[in-house]
Amino acid sequence: MLRIHGIPRSRAFRCIWAAEEAGQAYEVVPVGFGPGLKDAISAINPNGKIPALEDGGLVLFESLAINLHIGAKAGAPLMPAGDDGARVLQWTLWAATEAEPQAMQWAYNTFILPAEKRDPALAAAGAAALAQRLAVLEAHLAAGGPWLLGAAFTIADCNLAGVLYGAWANGFDLGPFPKVKAWLDAALNRPAALAARKQREG
Ligand SMILES: N[C@@H](CCC(=O)N[C@@H](CS)C(=O)NCC(=O)O)C(=O)O
Numbered sequence: 289m290l291r292i293h294g295i296p297r298s299r300a301f302r303c304i305w306a307a308e309e310a311g312q313a314y315e316v317v318p319v320g321f322g323p324g325l326k327d328a329i330s331a332i333n334p335n336g337k338i339p340a341l342e343d344g345g346l347v348l349f350e351s352l353a354i355n356l357h358i359g360a361k362a363g364a365p366l367m368p369a370g371d372d373g374a375r376v377l378q379w380t381l382w383a384a385t386e387a388e389p390q391a392m393q394w395a396y397n398t399f400i401l402p403a404e405k406r407d408p409a410l411a412a413a414g415a416a417a418l419a420q421r422l423a424v425l426e427a428h429l430a431a432g433g434p435w436l437l438g439a440a441f442t443i444a445d446c447n448l449a450g451v452l453y454g455a456w457a458n459g460f461d462l463g464p465f466p467k468v469k470a471w472l473d474a475a476l477n478r479p480a481a482l483a484a485r486k487q488r489e490g
Contacts, residue, residue, distance in 0.1 A: 290314035290358070293329060294338035295321075296488035299351040302450030303339050304487060306355040308480035309446055310362035316487070352380050352447045359443030366443050379436050379444035382421075383451040390418035395454050418455065422465045429467035434474065441478070449475035 290307055292314055294300025300316065307314040319328045319338050326336035333340035333349040340347065341354040343361075348354050359367030359376070367376060393414030397406045425448075428436070436444045449456075449472055456462070456476060462469040475481060 291317050291342040293317045293319050293340040298338050300339035301488050302351045303354045305481050305484035306358040306446050308483045310358050355447050365440040375437050376442050376444040380447045383448040386421045388451045390414050391455050399458050422468050426465045426467050445475050
């Protein structure tokens with residue numbers, strides 16, 4: 289049994305989605321935001337952040353690494369071998385380093401921070417930087433698709449769509465990126481994603 293420490297309204301959402309895609313039994317060990325978070329999670333994640341995973345004797349932090357592990361346990365098609373496995377790693381690291389920092393800069397300064405702490409210039413710069421990356425994704429999907437690696441949904445789709453979920457759900461302008469929008473709509477409406485979203489969105 290996978291034990292996902294966190295709450296669905298955090299990055300634990302991605303791991304819940306991955307477990308649903310993999311068809312693996314899991315429980316969510318509720319650790320939420322607030323002053324008690326670090327005390328509650330530090331024994332499992334020395335970074336003092338959620339999510340973290342316990343899988344038997346294995347303890348992992350980093351949501352996307354957790355998802356690669358869940359994918360690897362399931363095997364293909366969620367986590368293919370060979371060249372496609374390398375492509376999954378490529379898109380997962382792209383999600384973490386190219387998409388997430390830009391999306392979070394926009395998100396913090398658009399809807400996460402209290403209104404008086406938001407900086408519209410930072411929001412605009414984050415949006416512009418994210419749009420630059422989404423243009424790359426748009427071209428990639430236009431050349432292939434419907435999923436990142438082609439015909440089969442993989443954990444790379446879960447990871448990148450999980451990273452972009454906040455932008456998708458909070459009105460980031462995807463108009464210039466119709467292929468990205470169609471891919472995100474399809475990913476986030478898969479039965480496994482809907483099961484995870486139900487826990488997050490109610
Ligand atoms: N790179 C980490 C980021 C984890 C992270 O920042 N989690 C947030 C919740 S979504 C958190 O625990 N924030 C509390 C804090 O930073 O004190 C991951 O993907 O797991």
